[in-house]
Amino acid sequence: MRIIQITDLHIYPKDEMINGVDTRQNFLKVLKTASDIPYNMVVITGDLSFFDADIEVYKWIKEKLEEYKISNYFIIGGNHDKAEKLAEVFDLKAGLTSDELYYFKEPNFIFLDTIKGFCSDEQWQWFEKKIIALKDKNPMIFMHHPPFKSGVPHMDKKYAFKQTDEFVRICGLNPNPLYVFCGHYHNEITLLKSNINMFITPSTYLQIYMFNEDFEVDHRIPAFRIIDIDKKQIKTTVRYVYD
Template structure:
């Protein structure tokens, strides 16, 4: 018996209609994922950033919005480093929700868990957002805490990403998260791998991309494989369980 099911999709990287980077049909990957996850009967989709291939494009956000509307499942979005918060929220949510720091973040209560949706699109978390995080962590001390964000708040042993594209102020973020008296579950993307990292009471779960996966054992960029995956997160009987579901990737 599942009380509530969240499906996390990340790093979609949609480009122009006839664009196939590394021979990958990114639009087909996204459409195939949406078709597959419908059978999972999710209560909520959480899309954790990098909607666009390289540069943010309004037409890409609008196309993604159209596909999500067809599925008809409620969804939340947060930005990644290939996103523009203003364009993203306008295209996907119908209004510009970007604040003075060009960030969009919020919290929610789901199945007894306090959930933070953070914005790391700039590669860091602003002082204003950090202050808000502290308030949210303090007021959730009697609840379990979950976090959705694009960048992992830790180094993950993937040299290409750790050396070139980590969250810039991850130590400050960890200091806030470790204020919570019990374990904190973090669900993120960005690294194009399936990996979990534990740092004190913070458990970080990196979800694979809908583009391709990076080989995590060498310093230079190398593709591991073209399978794609999304994460199924179930809240059931006072527990949380989650796993990655893999699908074949589409090649051009």
């Protein structure tokens, strides 16, 4: 099966450029390119809103997904989103527990909520049960924040995930390799640690220079990830969408 991952859309509320980017056009370019590729499932891993969670932006994204006939798509929130608003617009209320949006899809897909930069105790308990229940499988986890600091000083210092140890402890309860697909860092990074294989996917908005503590744009080429899974292997690649 093939999964398309799209992340960090940061759709600007007004129909104008921001930081030299038309966030809507960038997303649409990615959507067009991705929708021309045969796929089974699309996952959007957070930061749909530019800065503050915006219901009008969510409605616009939903309209575009329908327009491009994107079927079987799944959505989680990032630090610029609100779970309740996402659940309302994208009809995901079944996945809403308190103020977090996390859910499971057979056979092995776990969607976590890291909107606050950490997870509630309730979500960790749910995650632990799922990881143990999948002991004969390779769990595939989608979350906005990379669970590890990843060598981008601007992000590591100010915006890193706050509960790495808990994540690693729970993943260690499963004897198999786990695959984590995330965003948030606006970079393309692969990090392999103990039984966790983590892939950070670049944004559709802009990419951040990875050697600076201060924010600096690396480039403005939008991207998405393709994940191909079969019985014997997982293959993943990032596609950059040029004009």
